[in-house]
Amino acid sequence: MSRHHQEDEPIDNERALQQLAWTIQASAGKFKLIWARCNYSNLENRLIERLHENCQIKIHILHLKESEKTLYRAICEESGDDVQALMIVGLESLGDLPQMLTNANQVREEFQKTFSFPIVLWTNDENYQQLMQLAPDLESWGTTRSFAGSPKK
Template structure:
C-alpha cells in the first residue's frame, strides 16, 4: 500500500523553513549563528526567498566574493543598517576557504560583541566534508 502525501501537507523543506523562521524571529536583535545546509544553489535561492516571505523583518543576503579572506570584514562592509537577519552564501566560490574559516575563528568574539542579529551560514554537503 502506498500513502500519497496530501497537497496541503507541508514538505520537509517547508517544515525546516518554518523552524528556521521561528528561530530567526526569536533571535532578532541578538547574535546567533545558525548553520543551514542545502546542496543545490537554485533550491537555496528559493528557500531564502520563501524565508523572506515568511518573516516579518528585514533579511539581507550576503554573497561572498571569491577573493574575500575575512568574514568579519565582509560582513561589516556589506551589512545594511536596517538588517535584522543575515544570510551568508557563496562559500563554495571562495579561493581560500581555509583562510576564511581560520580568520573567522580568530575573531569569533567580535561577531558576538558587535553584531546583534542572527546570522545563517548556508553551506553544502561538500563544505561539510572540508
C-alpha cells in the same frame, strides 16, 4: 524505502524552513549563528525566496566575492543600523575557504561582540565538513538546519 524518503523531502524542507524563519525572528536584536545546509543552488535559491516571504523581519543577503578573505570584515562592510538579519551565500565560490574559516574561528568572539542580529550562512555538506575541521569552535556556536533535495527539484 527510497520512494517514501523522496515524498517526505518537501514536508521536511517546509518544516526546516519554518524552523529557520522562527529562529531568525526569535533572534532579532541579538547575535545568533545559523548554518543552513543545502547541496543544490536551485533549491537554496527557492528556499531563500520562501524565507523572505515567510519571515516577518527584513533579511539582508551578503553574496561573498571569490576574493573574500575574512568573513568578519565582509559582514562588517555589509551590516548597518538597518540590518535585522543577514544571510550569507557564496561560501562554495571562495578562492580560499579554508583560510576564511580559520580566520573566522580565530575572531569568533568578535562576532558576538559586534553583531546584534541573526546570521544565516548557507553551506553545502562538503564546506560544512571543512567548517567542522577548521573552525570547530565557531561551528559549535551555531544551530544547523538541513535541507534535502535533488538537483532536479
